[in-house]
Amino acid sequence: xxxxxxxxxxxxxxxxxxxxxxxxxxxxxxxxxxxxxxxxxxxxxxxxxxxxxxxxxxxxxxxxxxxxxxxxxxxxxxxxxxxxxxxxxxxxxxxxxxxxxxxxxxxxxxxxxxxxxxxxxxxxxxxxxxxxxxxxxxxxxxxxxxxxxxxxxxxxxxxxxxxxxxxxxxxxxxxxxxxxxxxxxxxxxxxxxxxxxxxxxxxxxxxxxxxxxxxxxxxxxxxxxxxxxxxxxxxxxxxxxxxxxxxxxxxxxxxxxxxxxxxxxxxxxxx
Amino acid sequence: xxxxxxxxxxxxxxxxxxxxxxxxxxxxxxxxxxxxxxxxxxxxxxxxxxxxxxxxxxxxxxxxxxxxxxxxxxxxxxxxxxxxxxxxxxxxxxxxxxxxxxxxxxxxxxxxxxxxxxxxxxxxxxxxxxxxxxxxxxxxxxxxxxxxxxxxxxxxxxxxxxxxxxxxxxxxxxxxxxxxxxxxxxxxxxxxxxxxxxxxxxxxxxxxxxxxxxxxxxxxxxxxxxxxxxxxxxxxxxxxxxxxxxxxxxxxxxxx
Numbered sequence: 001x002x003x004x005x006x007x008x009x010x011x012x013x014x015x016x017x018x019x020x021x022x023x024x025x026x027x028x029x030x031x032x033x034x035x036x037x038x039x040x041x042x043x044x045x046x047x048x049x050x051x052x053x054x055x056x057x058x059x060x061x062x063x064x065x066x067x068x069x070x071x072x073x074x075x076x077x078x079x080x081x082x083x084x085x086x087x088x089x090x091x092x093x094x095x096x097x098x099x100x101x102x103x104x105x106x107x108x109x110x111x112x113x114x115x116x117x118x119x120x121x122x123x124x125x126x127x128x129x130x131x132x133x134x135x136x137x138x139x140x141x142x143x144x145x146x147x148x149x150x151x152x153x154x155x156x157x158x159x160x161x162x163x164x165x166x167x168x169x170x171x172x173x174x175x176x177x178x179x180x181x182x183x184x185x186x187x188x189x190x191x192x193x194x195x196x197x198x199x200x201x202x203x204x205x206x207x208x209x210x211x212x213x214x215x216x217x218x219x220x221x222x223x224x225x226x227x228x229x230x231x232x233x234x235x236x237x238x239x240x241x242x243x244x245x246x247x248x249x250x251x252x253x254x255x256x257x258x259x260x261x262x263x264x265x266x267x268x269x270x271x
Numbered sequence: 272x273x274x275x276x277x278x279x280x281x282x283x284x285x286x287x288x289x290x291x292x293x294x295x296x297x298x299x300x301x302x303x304x305x306x307x308x309x310x311x312x313x314x315x316x317x318x319x320x321x322x323x324x325x326x327x328x329x330x331x332x333x334x335x336x337x338x339x340x341x342x343x344x345x346x347x348x349x350x351x352x353x354x355x356x357x358x359x360x361x362x363x364x365x366x367x368x369x370x371x372x373x374x375x376x377x378x379x380x381x382x383x384x385x386x387x388x389x390x391x392x393x394x395x396x397x398x399x400x401x402x403x404x405x406x407x408x409x410x411x412x413x414x415x416x417x418x419x420x421x422x423x424x425x426x427x428x429x430x431x432x433x434x435x436x437x438x439x440x441x442x443x444x445x446x447x448x449x450x451x452x453x454x455x456x457x458x459x460x461x462x463x464x465x466x467x468x469x470x471x472x473x474x475x476x477x478x479x480x481x482x483x484x485x486x487x488x489x490x491x492x493x494x495x496x497x498x499x500x501x502x503x504x505x506x507x508x509x510x511x512x513x514x515x516x517x518x519x520x521x522x523x524x525x526x527x
Binding site: 047049050133134137138139141142143144145146147148149153235236238 | 288289324327329353354356357359360361363365366367368369370371381382384385386427430431434
């Protein structure tokens with residue numbers, strides 16, 4: 001019996017420890033995000049010639065280079081999921097719902113979240129590795145010693161770059177998915193004219209959908225940047241820790257994106 | 272120039288940034304005056320890097336007060352810190368912390384481009400002049416990985432000289448160098464010091480080393496790190512006797 005109490009107590013301790021640890025992590029990351037936002041607001045125009053090209057480089061790296069993959073995903077998912085949904089709705093005679101289903105599934109959920117996960121997997125991980133290596137090699141301390149704020153030079157371009165990238169990629173994703181969904185329906189001989197299909201989509205869209213889509217995708221980018229930069233930069237790192245830190249960043253980035261996504265449900269209630 | 276210490280440590284405990292709980296040096300009291308050339312001796316892992324990092328204001332001390340240009344570091348504002356960072360140079364060991372993504376010329380140009388409004392041609396001219404001064408102009412378009420660690424550290428020295436430095440910390444620049452490399456560093460630093468003194472804006476040099484054999488002629492003040500203590504050597508015999516016969520240390524990649 002004593003053994004049981006012991007182990008259950010130990011289990012409780014462990015759970016408590018994990019909970020406290022997560023709370024501390026969330027707090028630290030929030031602090032990091034606030035500092036980064038503060039730096040962005042106060043130093044946006046500082047050393048423009050050096051920092052602004054870095055933002056463009058990030059957009060190129062995290063946005064433009066991911067475009068083919070995002071389009072590929074958009075087309076496939078459009079064919080598979082949306083095409084099937086369209087076909088099904090048609091069969092049961094519920095074509096009128098096509099618009100709202102598409103808007104809900106593609107524009108509100110699938111588009112932003114999938115794009116965020118793609119960006120997290122490619123740009124987020126490369127961020128952690130790159131920044132972690134810089135930290136381990138002493139390049140970050142060197143920047144500090146030169147009076148160059150690492151948040152300004154390294155984090156700000158990533159935050160802006162990833163925010164813009166996720167927004168743009170998600171936009172392309174949604175457009176491509178919607179079109180390829182119609183193509184699937186067309187291939188299956190479903191009597192759905194483009195005008196009717198896009199007309200129903202248009203009817204189901206409100207201006208709030210666009211606003212929330214923009215806000216959501218921009219925030220996804222910021223969240224991915226914060227999580228990956230936090231893990232790469234915030235603490236002193238050794239080389240051997242980089243792979244473990246990268247794994248953690250992916251998991252935490254994913255959790256953060258999904259939680260944020262859930263938070264937006266509240267916003268959609270009012271649409 | 273006032274005679275007051277430019278950098279002052281009062282009862283400071285020193286630890287590495289990533290291990291703040293393990294105190295390497297206790298109760299360090301040290302003043303660096305304008306234009307002085309200090310050599311800090313100590314075995315590997317004795318805390319040389321950590322001490323320089325604390326004295327340069329890059330790592331906060333675990334205890335005690337660090338004053339830079341007469342002001343308490345802990346109470347300094349963000350803008351004061353930014354200004355001091357420009358006036359306190361730090362040349363890191365193991366390749367000097369050059370940014371691996373940038374070319375040698377871009378590395379040297381970075382602080383200039385970040386802190387000034389010079390246009391690209393002006394920056395390029397200054398960088399070329401600096402690289403030429405060090406005989407490294409042919410390396411301008413290479414990336415740091417194509418250079419040996421000692422050469423990278425030379426580039427890091429040039430990079431720190433793009434700022435108006437008044438105090439320059441050099442972390443083990445002579446470690447593992449051939450005699451010609453040692454001569455290059457000492458000639459360069461001697462020349463720099465003489466030129467700056469003649470211009471009326473002296474630069475203090477603080478250099479860490481395993482022993483004092485190479486710098487005995489040039490450095491003016493000597494201190495050693497032993498048994499977790501910082502001790503200034505006052506007597507010439509003491510300096511001469513310090514590790515004169517010891518074998519050079521086994522090099523650690525970590526650079527402690």
